[in-house]
Amino acid sequence: MAVVGVLALQGSFNEHIAALRRLGVKGVEIRKPEQLLTINSLIIPGGESTTMAKLAEYFNLFPALREFVQMGKPVWGTCAGLIFLANKATGQKTGGQELVGGLDCTVHRNFFGSQIQSFETELAVPDLVSKEGGPETFRGVFIRAPAILDVGPEVQVLADYPVPSDKVLSSDSSVEGQKENAEEQSKVIVAVRQGNILATAFHPELTADTRWHSYFLKMGNVIGEEASSSIVPVEVTTSSKLQSQNDLPIFQ
Numbered sequence: 126m127a128v129v130g131v132l133a134l135q136g137s138f139n140e141h142i143a144a145l146r147r148l149g150v151k152g153v154e155i156r157k158p159e160q161l162l163t164i165n166s167l168i169i170p171g172g173e174s175t176t177m178a179k180l181a182e183y184f185n186l187f188p189a190l191r192e193f194v195q196m197g198k199p200v201w202g203t204c205a206g207l208i209f210l211a212n213k214a215t216g217q218k219t220g221g222q223e224l225v226g227g228l229d230c231t232v233h234r235n236f237f238g239s240q241i242q243s244f245e246t247e248l249a250v251p252d253l254v255s256k257e258g259g260p261e262t263f264r265g266v267f268i269r270a271p272a273i274l275d276v277g278p279e280v281q282v283l284a285d286y287p288v289p290s291d292k293v294l295s296s297d298s299s300v301e302g303q304k305e306n307a308e309e310q311s312k313v314i315v316a317v318r319q320g321n322i323l324a325t326a327f328h329p330e331l332t333a334d335t336r337w338h339s340y341f342l343k344m345g346n347v348i349g350e351e352a353s354s355s356i357v358p359v360e361v362t363t364s365s366k367l368q369s370q371n372d373l374p375i376f377q
């Protein structure tokens with residue numbers, strides 16, 4: 126029986142589990158290496174990647190996470206989760222942090238600046254729309270967000286975001302600080318897919334739009350045409366209805 130695991134060391138794992146529940150799929154919290162053996166796909170949530178990496182190290186999760194990715198099982202990293210999955214990260218704290226890797230890209234950890242430079246924007250998402258339908262754009266919630274600066278040939282870009290071109294070259298400070306002088310526009314990448322790996326710099330679990338979750342579930346055939354016994358329907362009891370009302374800081 127397939128279930129979707131959500132790495133639950135730190136960050137927005139509850140919100141991912143709630144988004145899965147809205148699609149009728151059970152998400153299970155993953156904290157130990159052996160639990161990875163019980164799931165067929167995994168979400169690595171947003172949060173704070175340095176803290177999450179320290180916890181992952183403490184629980185000896187890195188070898189098992191790498192093996193999981195290398196086995197070709199679907200893995201989706203959002204925000205800090207994207208940083209985890211990148212082969213290379215810049216803008217890390219002194220001493221760096223361990224990465225799971227697997228996604229052929231370079232990510233800048235705090236590309237868009239600090240917490241107060243968090244923002245929301247409508248992103249064009251043509252590939253998502255072609256698979257999932259719905260509105261042409263997706264509400265991107267960027268919280269102290271990373272951005273992907275370059276990708277390898279195997280990586281499919283699913284969304285990008287315009288920034289001043291000098292910002293991409295010297296990606297040490299915030300977008301805000303450099304907006305004034307910047308006339309030329311460039312783009313950074315904010316959503317990608319490479320085979321079994323999906324990564325978004327923003328937080329779909331904090332919106333009411335479940336299209337990215339649905340897209341990811343189809344990568345693992347948890348829902349979709351091919352889905353069968355792998356679906357784990359969630360019983361909608363009064364208590365789970367109540368819970369889903371309480372556990373979501375959703376931005377409509």
Ligand SMILES: NC(=O)CC[C@H](N)C(=O)O
Nearest residue numbers: 171172173174204205234
């Ligand atoms: N919302 C997020 O996940 C932020 C990630 C953050 N930039 C980090 O380094 O971990």
